[in-house]
Amino acid sequence: MILLKSIAVAAVLALLTPAVFAQTGPLKITITEGVIEPLKLAIPDFVPESGGADQLARDIAAVVTADLESSGLFARISPDAYISRLTSFDAPVAYADWKAINAVGLITGAVSVSGDTISVKFRLFDIFSGQQLGEGLQFGGTKSTWRRMAHKVADAAYSRITGEGGYFDSRVVFVSESGPKNQRAKRLALMDYDGANVQYLTDSSAIVLAPRFSPTGDRVLYTSYESGFPRIYLLDVASVSRRALEEQPGTMTFAPRFAPDGRTVVFSLERGGNTDIYTTDTGTGALQQLTNAPSIETGPSYSPDGSRIVFESDRSGTQQIYIMSAGGGEPTRISFGDGRYSTPVWSPRGDLIAFTKQGAGQFHIGVMRADGKEERLLTTSFLDEGPTWAPNGRVIMFTRETAGAGGSARLYSVDITGRVLHPVPTETAASDPAWSPLLP
């Protein structure tokens, strides 16, 4: 009886209690979990608006699609599923048709050819809001630059959807390798970010290493052994002319990188068996020593604002990453994990530092915050090294070398989530990539 009474009272109270917690306004819920998958885009072939533009229209749409899909953020819906057929660039968009195939966005474009010049127009539509996303854009150029125009269309679409800058209209300088592993010929080469339009900058008479773009993308620093010792050279991309940057007898210079001002170069200089970090002015040649330690300091990289330099040093006994002021001074160690850290590179956004990590017989490409926290390893393989950042700071390109006598080096790219990893197609084996800024 007591139990029944107790249950009855409890039941009554249970019915009354919700009133205490009754909501007094709109229902509120908090969503903290979502899904991470590519956004589905509809990218019909661009509309040819003049004779002879048919193939170009298809090719441009294909490049735009490849760019967006390579980012891992977008997936193109198969054209076979399209209900609407785009016959005119100015035709009204049948949102219901695109929504029916679950397209989130629609990219329409048109190509016209006039002699050797082409014109590319595009528009981006948000299907679920039923409106155009941003203004339409039009690019003009010669036929030979059609890929760049496609990259620009992809950059615009990428930027409008994600809210951050694109990276498709950019180039990569790298070391092209050929021949057997023990006698490999290395040349400096330039290509589009996607491996197209390869252009060689040096011959294979001397070993070249570690090319680095200037902040404006018009010059390249690299290390060459043509004198028998490693030495830094500065190459003008347009004229393919070069000059030695720092010539001091009895020294070796290597690992150069531009400061954000485009005039100062930071590099490593070996003198008398000791390696320290120096800067030089490309205009005046003024030299400044930033570190003075018996250990090896190398691989310097400026922060985007030019105020700090991250570099690697074995002053603690193993290779670790340190940060110091751009004018030198006492460095601060930021890497404390197991293994050895090398080749640190500051992100263009300044939030992360990419690095190579070696440990337990494996190499990794990883990122950490500038204070050394939140370290994440993005890749693992027999040999991954030499990260370089895309202009938007979301993608990293690096070298992956396979094991064995027949192994070779290839370029790979990975986004900072580590989810999107794929090789970069190159004609030959390739290593030491360096990403340019976005082209003007």
Add this chain to the structure above:
Amino acid sequence: MNTGTTISGIGHAILILWLMFGGLFSAPEDTAVPAVTEVSLITGAEFAALSASPIAPEPQVDAPAVTEPVDPAVEPQPDVVTDPAVDPAPQVPVEPQPAPDAQPEAQPDPQPAPVPVPEPVPEPVPEPVPEPVPEPQPVVEPVPVVEPVPEPQPVTDPALQSSPLPRQRPVPRIAPEVAAAPPPDAQVADIVQDAVTPDAPADAPVVEAPAEATAPAEAATEIVPETADPVPEVATSAPVTSARPKARPAKPAAVAVAAAAAATAEAPADQPSQTAEQTDAIAAALAEAQSGTTDDGGSDAATTPQAPSGPPLTAGEKDGLRVAVQSCWNVGALSSEAMTVSVTIAVSMLQDGKPDRASIRMVGFEGGTEAAASKAYEAGRRAIIICGDKGFPLPPEKYEQWKNIEMVFDPKGMRLK
């Protein structure tokens, strides 16, 4: 699990355990033990003598009814409520009863008049008829101001026996005499006057200016502190401010008529008879309560804005909505900065569970720039539209609860560290 649910769960658990093992209701059971009576031992000779006696002697031991203890908690009830002058019922020991819910079990005393006994348990159907227990008319009807303590009515309904009738309502003013509550639409003033309205057909342009009715502020002769017992704040028999369950369909006109009829029919013969105007007022008040409107044309929502009525959504129902939305919340294309933004999106829902697209709007964000918040908002908006296209799994009967929703999209937990 939110804090409210956690607190509620812990509180319920403690309460149930206390009720089950705290001995709250053990007292009545313990009091039943003394049913044992004393027995004296006698010898065989004495028994034989007793058996042989033609006249049975007086028993040495009183009957159990005499020795049975009466529950002190129950004993005062008849003394307090029952009028011995009216109620000729003998003081029969009342069975121990757990006061309120034992009302139907109380034996009906011989009643002087066939008073219609209300239903022991109110029907779940909205019964506009005066509710049985909380409407002891003699108590809550303060109209006879002169009588500080109303005469107890010759109704021995157990429900009335437990009602704290002779208690003055707390009023905010002290006066030498008890003043009646002013009409609900009257302004408080020292002078009593009736409402004056302009006489439309008068020849003179304007004879009297409109004036609102005034009456002295309600007062009592003493300060009556508020007690734990719930005392009705509104001293009227009509449930003017009583909120009826809105979810139940009602026919205001029919209900009003039924209420008036019921009120008239159930009025005891010796009670102060209600006039037709009073009946109409009660019916009107009931009708207003049913329709959720008040005299001033406002509504309940106006007095308690943004307070939806009816039972709230359960945690499971909220989780169902949350899961449905997050299955479409794709943050794969959000920028790193947008992944640090928590954006709040408001949406009005249609009764079929689909969102009203035109109502989707961002009401705020935390962290990041406005541009990043804009992208985060677009991702959340897409989630609402895409997954809401077929309607969210929401209970239709609780539409008032989810008619307006604010969703906070917080991707910080998904941000890579």
